[in-house]
Amino acid sequence: MDKPVKLTDQVRAGVRCKYYAPSTERVYRFWIRRYILYHGKNHPKDLGGRGVVSPADVSA
Secondary structure: OOOOOOOOHHHHHHHHHHOOOHHHHHHHHHHHHHHHHHHOOOOOHHHHHHHHHHHHHOOO
């Protein structure tokens, strides 16, 4: 059986297809990792709508 592809590997492939700079790829992966850790290591697809908040809600 094949292992599922990691989210960071999917992002890396997508960013490279668009020929983004390596620094942009690193920053995207950094922020995605931070997002996942903030939400208790849950995959973004499992969060549904509760993972999306307004920046005003966070700072309030």
